Structure formats: C-alpha cells, structure tokens
Amino acid sequence: MEEIELYLEDAQQTMEGAIKHLLIELGKIRAGKATPQMLEGLQIEYYGSMTPIQNVATINTPDARTIAIRPFEKKIINDIEKAIRNGNLGFAPSNDGEMIRISVPPLNEERRRELVKRAKVEIETAKINVRNIRQDANNSLRKLTKEGVAEDMVKMGEDRVQKLTDTYVSKIEQILSLKEKEIMEV
Structure with missing residues (x-):
C-alpha cells in the first residue's frame, strides 16, 4: 500500500x-495588457554568455499598455533593443539612452x-x-x-x-x- x-x-x-x-x-501569450512575462525567453550576449533580459535589466509596467526596461548597465541597451526586435514579438521598442519603452498595441x-x-x-x-x-x-x-x-x-x-x-x-x-x-x- x-x-x-x-x-x-x-x-x-x-x-x-x-x-x-x-x-x-x-x-x-499577451492579452492586450502589458506584462513583463512577454519578454521571457529573450536573451542577449552579456560578457560572453547568453543571459535572459530579466537578469540584466529591471522590467516593469508603468501602465496597462507600456513595458519599461531599464538596463543595469547603459552599454547593453542597444543589445536589449536588438533582442526585442529580433524576438518576433510584434513590438517596436523605443530607446531614449536610459531605458527602453515598448508600447503594447491593442489587439x-x-x-x-x-x-x-x-x-x-x-x-x-x-x-x-x-x-x-x-x-x-x-x-x-x-x-x-x-x-x-x-x-x-x-x-x-x-x-x-x-x-x-x-x-x-x-x-x-x-x-x-x-x-x-x-x-x-x-
């Protein structure tokens, strides 16, 4: 037994x-609301190894339609932006040199x-x-x-x-x- x-x-x-x-x-799977989980699985090359974006930046959602990504080091901001563009997520990130903003379009x-x-x-x-x-x-x-x-x-x-x-x-x-x-x- x-x-x-x-x-x-x-x-x-x-x-x-x-x-x-x-x-x-x-x-x-996004449902029209911005969530940090939308970026899970995206990685950048960081000091010679592939690293998830969550490990090299702070990701939050200031409102229901925006994802804000603030890298811990400014020098990797372009790498993060490139990973988002190449991730086929359907997002167009905007980079102001300090942080990346993603506007999540309505479905x-x-x-x-x-x-x-x-x-x-x-x-x-x-x-x-x-x-x-x-x-x-x-x-x-x-x-x-x-x-x-x-x-x-x-x-x-x-x-x-x-x-x-x-x-x-x-x-x-x-x-x-x-x-x-x-x-x-x-």
Whole structure:
C-alpha cells in the first residue's frame, strides 16, 4: 500500500508541474495588457554568455499598455533593443539612452482569435502531458501485481490515479476559460 501512495504522490507532483508549465506558457501569450512575462525567453550576449533580459535589466509596467526596461548597465541597451526586435514579438521598442519603452498595441479581433487558438494548443499539450502521467502511473501500479501486491489494491490505485487525472484536466479547462475570457476582453 505504501508503494501505491508513493506512485500517487509522484503522479500528483508531476501533474502539478504540468500545470505550472502551462501557466508559464500562457503567460507568454499577451492579452492586450502589458506584462513583463512577454519578454521571457529573450536573451542577449552579456560578457560572453547568453543571459535572459530579466537578469540584466529591471522590467516593469508603468501602465496597462507600456513595458519599461531599464538596463543595469547603459552599454547593453542597444543589445536589449536588438533582442526585442529580433524576438518576433510584434513590438517596436523605443530607446531614449536610459531605458527602453515598448508600447503594447491593442489587439484586433482577428489577432485575439489567433491568440485563443494558440492558448488552446498549449491547453491540449497540457492535457496530453497529464494523460501521459496517468499512463505512466498506471503502468507502474500494474508492475506491482507482479511483485505480489493484490490486484484489488492495484485497481483501487488506478481508480485514484483516474480521479487525480480528472481533477487536473478540470483545472486545465478552468485555466483555458479564464485565459480565453482575458484575451477576448476588449
């Protein structure tokens, strides 16, 4: 019974990780509001190594439509601006020598629908990940029968894994509806 609990705990932690990853990916999809997460993944060469922009600058949002980036060292401001332009984010940064400002344009209806589609792709990926975790957990539980654990105990474990899966798929659906509402809000 202890081994079954360990497999269930492991499955739950892994599913929780899938949700966290989903939230990070959805944070990169802009919904018309400026957020520092929009720049996640952008890197510049800094003292010979690729470094995330968040590690070399302060990023904040003074209002709902503006992202302000103040580099710790003025000499890298052009590198940051270049990374933003080359990042295919659809932003036109403006550089005043001290800081970079990005004006986030409002989304049109077509762009909003594209972003919802992109969000749905991320949601589907998360669901697939949760189902794969379920399958791995069930396979591990089935191996326990070969080690002498009673079949009814394994079956109860599989039922609990399915309930866990249903819970996390439901959470993913809730996240989708919130993100869809956020994107479509004008």
